[in-house]
Amino acid sequence: FSSKLLAGRKLLITAGPTFEAIDPVRGITNHSSGKMGFAIARAARAAGAEVTLVAGPVHLPTPRGVRRINVQSAQQMLDAVLQQVPGASVFIATAAVADWRPATQAAHKIKKDGTGEPPLLRFVENPDILATVAQLPQARSGALYCVGFAAESEDLLAQASAKRVRKGVPLLVGNIGPATFGQDDNALLLVDANGHRELPRASKRVLAQQLVAEIAARLPRH
Ligand code: C5P
Numbered sequence: 001f002s003s004k005l006l007a008g009r010k011l012l013i014t015a016g017p018t019f020e021a022i023d024p025v026r027g028i029t030n031h032s033s034g035k036m037g038f039a040i041a042r043a044a045r046a047a048g049a050e051v052t053l054v055a056g057p058v059h060l061p062t063p064r065g066v067r068r069i070n071v072q073s074a075q076q077m078l079d080a081v082l083q084q085v086p087g088a089s090v091f092i093a094t095a096a097v098a099d100w101r102p103a104t105q106a107a108h109k110i111k112k113d114g115t116g117e118p119p120l121l122r123f124v125e126n127p128d129i130l131a132t133v134a135q136l137p138q139a140r141s142g143a144l145y146c147v148g149f150a151a152e153s154e155d156l157l158a159q160a161s162a163k164r165v166r167k168g169v170p171l172l173v174g175n176i177g178p179a180t181f182g183q184d185d186n187a188l189l190l191v192d193a194n195g196h197r198e199l200p201r202a203s204k205r206v207l208a209q210q211l212v213a214e215i216a217a218r219l220p221r222h
Helices: 035-046 075-083 131-132 156-167 204-218
Strands: 010-015 019-023 028-029 049-054 068-070 090-093 100-102 123-125 145-151 171-176 185-192 195-203
Touching: 010 035, 010 075, 019 100, 019 123, 028 100, 035 049, 035 090, 049 075, 075 131, 090 131, 131 145, 131 156, 145 156, 145 185, 145 204, 156 171, 156 185, 171 204, 185 204, 195 204
Parallel strands: 010 049, 010 090, 049 068, 090 145, 145 171
Antiparallel strands: 019 028, 100 123, 171 185, 185 195
């Protein structure tokens, strides 16, 4: 595993879930340990990249030499990403972003009102961070290489291929089931314009190194 693969490259990675507040004590979130994104950050750093990790709420130590920006909500994650994207040559979206957030956040804890009627929550759609970044001029020109992830329960190849096109990214990485929330190993399906290949079940550490090498091989020379 060459330590020079990503020398001189700036990588931006999202990881973990987002947390969308309902009121000061409650919110909705997704299952995500953040382990895959953190493993990629560590591997990219070891490959010589300058790495910024935009992390939702997770219980993981920051990999050595990686700059970490902590966020809670999808909107905060998008803001942080857009602030960091100038100069980046790779964007990897591993975060499990909540698709919706409550339309309003109550300033105080919502109380039971004694009638037995539960509160009705309205939701609005969150921004799609990956699709937003993939539409930026530097991504469309190929200067910023964007990588998405997909966790599907069935028909992974077809779903991942469709998602790659829909999100407008050159590389889409599918998590090969069963659901691997919080687990230390995984298997990955890489889908790009030329076809697909599988990275067989291994630790997230090893898969992250393999993925970093796959991404490095797809970057334009600089
Ligand atoms: O559409 P879906 O959520 O399955 O897409 C997954 C991919 O898109 C992942 O790479 C995820 O990090 C990214 N994503 C995002 N912002 C969203 C939703 C998903 O960046 N709001």
